[in-house]
Amino acid sequence: MEKGLIRTLNDNNIPTRQMVSILSYLRGGLTALPMKKKDISNYRTKLNIELKGSDMTKVLKYFRKRQSEDASFFYKLDLDDDKRLVFKNTRHRNCLFHIKTKCYNKNGKVFAANNGLYEDFEDIVNNSLTVEEFERMWQKMIEDNKLQRNKYLTKMWEMRHSIMSFLKEYDCIIETINRAEKLEDTYNNQKRPKEFIFGYRIE
Structure with missing residues (x-):
């Protein structure tokens, strides 16, 4: 039950601390909750990684569809040795x-x-x-x-x-x-x- 609800709450951008409150309320208290805050946070990270992966898949699918429909549409991807997408000349910035x-x-x-x-x-x-x-x-x-x-x-x-x-x-x-x-x-x-x-x- 918890994982399904966490997925729904995560899809709606509910913060982890509020997820803990909601889940513990539904379970009858914090001590009855089978997961700790860290477990919920880790599961959210896993969900977000899955979402990021599916986003890229959707982008590639869209590019292939556009290319099949329009001969003038062109795209090129740079992959590293492990066949992962590479963004050259980019820097990570903290928000x-x-x-x-x-x-x-x-x-x-x-x-x-x-x-x-x-x-x-x-x-x-x-x-x-x-x-x-x-x-x-x-x-x-x-x-x-x-x-x-x-x-x-x-x-x-x-x-x-x-x-x-x-x-x-x-x-x-x-x-x-x-x-x-x-x-x-x-x-x-x-x-x-x-x-x-x-x-x-x-x-």
């Missing part, structure tokens, strides 16, 4: 939202116990303009709150260069999105009912 969410999840008590830490953390991560500014402000935050032994914040410090390079790229992406949204808002505000994009009225 800032996930970095921050994980930090808050790992350090909820620390943020609650240190008044102003949340605001300092958000300001440093979101508003630092240079690596030097980020490093200076981060070290001050750690010293002021005596967090030198905090494992996750230490890990973030060790990967600070990838965070800063991401933030620079993220700013460019956000700027582009904002420009597109402003353009769309301008268009939507000017558009009247029964008018086409080119201004022709429907009579």
Whole structure:
């Protein structure tokens, strides 16, 4: 029963902690639950790997279908020696939202116990303009709150260069999105009912 329900909850993007609550409620309490949070998390990882594999299969099926229907359609895949798909010249990037969410999840008590830490953390991560500014402000935050032994914040410090390079790229992406949204808002505000994009009225 649990695995089927976990699959359904996973398909609806329900977080693991909420899955534990739902399953334990249905079983009559946390002690009656035959799975631990880690078991549920591991099963979700397995499900997501299956989904990723099926996504690629669907993409390949679509490409083959398009190629059979349209002689001008072309695709090429680079496979490694193990016949796995290879994405050349790509770099893995950590998502800032996930970095921050994980930090808050790992350090909820620390943020609650240190008044102003949340605001300092958000300001440093979101508003630092240079690596030097980020490093200076981060070290001050750690010293002021005596967090030198905090494992996750230490890990973030060790990967600070990838965070800063991401933030620079993220700013460019956000700027582009904002420009597109402003353009769309301008268009939507000017558009009247029964008018086409080119201004022709429907009579």
